[in-house]
Amino acid sequence: MDIPLTPLDHKAFFNPIKELMRTIILVEMGRFTVQNVGFQPAYKRLANEALKGKADLAREMLKECTLCPRLCRVDRTAGETGYCGVEDRPFISSYGPHFGEERPLVGRGGSGTIFMGGCNLGCMFCQNWTISHGSHERDAHYINESELAGLMLGLERAGCHNINIVTPTHQMPMILGALSIAAQMGLGVPLVYNCGGYESLEALRLLEGVVDIYMPDLKYMDAEASGRLSDAPGYPEAAKAALREMHRQVGVLMTDERGVALMGMVVRHLVLPGGLSGTREAMRFLARELSPDTYVNVMDQYRPCYRAGEFPEINRRITGEEFQEALELARRAGLHRFA
Numbered sequence: 001m002d003i004p005l006t007p008l009d010h011k012a013f014f015n016p017i018k019e020l021m022r023t024i025i026l027v028e029m030g031r032f033t034v035q036n037v038g039f040q041p042a043y044k045r046l047a048n049e050a051l052k053g054k055a056d057l058a059r060e061m062l063k064e065c066t067l068c069p070r071l072c073r074v075d076r077t078a079g080e081t082g083y084c085g086v087e088d089r090p091f092i093s094s095y096g097p098h099f100g101e102e103r104p105l106v107g108r109g110g111s112g113t114i115f116m117g118g119c120n121l122g123c124m125f126c127q128n129w130t131i132s133h134g135s136h137e138r139d140a141h142y143i144n145e146s147e148l149a150g151l152m153l154g155l156e157r158a159g160c161h162n163i164n165i166v167t168p169t170h171q172m173p174m175i176l177g178a179l180s181i182a183a184q185m186g187l188g189v190p191l192v193y194n195c196g197g198y199e200s201l202e203a204l205r206l207l208e209g210v211v212d213i214y215m216p217d218l219k220y221m222d223a224e225a226s227g228r229l230s231d232a233p234g235y236p237e238a239a240k241a242a243l244r245e246m247h248r249q250v251g252v253l254m255t256d257e258r259g260v261a262l263m264g265m266v267v268r269h270l271v272l273p274g275g276l277s278g279t280r281e282a283m284r285f286l287a288r289e290l291s292p293d294t295y296v297n298v299m300d301q302y303r304p305c306y307r308a309g310e311f312p313e314i315n316r317r318i319t320g321e322e323f324q325e326a327l328e329l330a331r332r333a334g335l336h337r338f339a
């Protein structure tokens, strides 16, 4: 198309051309891509009062804690702690740009990762056990919500494409409180909720319109295995319900023109020795009950850590054949977007 260099009626030319360019870009970008220009994270589209209101409602849940399916019902605002062992203040281990996460999260600037201390799961093979189950004071420390907001803003200033909260479930109210402060101070990158999948629906519903990218694990599909190895016999049912809710809220993963994640869902599935992670059923669940377009990271990096030595069946790495079989099961289930 010839574009006049000196159009008499600027508007008449400019708008159709802009629309045409937009259409061309969208067609070229494909169906999992959206334009970065003008993109606003979900929490920025909420009025700050609404975000604060959600943080207040979440804080109420701490008074008789039902933030996760353990339903400890302890009063964390009165200094009590439940299974996760964490009070009602942000408890963090470390933070910084991370270049080892999934490619769409890392881009060129890295993922702005904040590792939270403590955990609501009890995995016998946890590779972060010093943070999750270790001596708390040595490996993590308490800060306040303003300080957590400052970390978020600092990571964005460092060029990170997102704020990636690792193991957020048991600290969700404090994260919302910090986010509302950071959003008012200009935070503008997507929020990643990088969790174990053992979530309560009540807590997740508060996150609707706040979280841009959910990144849950799908660890097990068998209650006996999840009970024995993660002290959570209810994990498969809780995780399936949680993943359905996350998918309802944010849909499949969408990236910008550069391939950087903006919204949607990434599911991690760590392949355990001897088929203990239930890969066949897990992949079928993702493809059939969420979408065949679900973005999945089938992970081969299992190694025996923490107390895995007490369980002979998980006291080894997985074989190359086991991993290839897991990938094949994912493809056969109909999935096609892999990390």
Ligand code: SF4
Binding pocket: 065, 066, 067, 068, 069, 070, 071, 072, 073, 074, 081, 082, 083, 084, 085, 086, 119, 120, 169, 170, 171
């Ligand atoms: S978040 Fe912690 S205290 Fe609350 S129910 Fe879960 S494990 Fe228990």
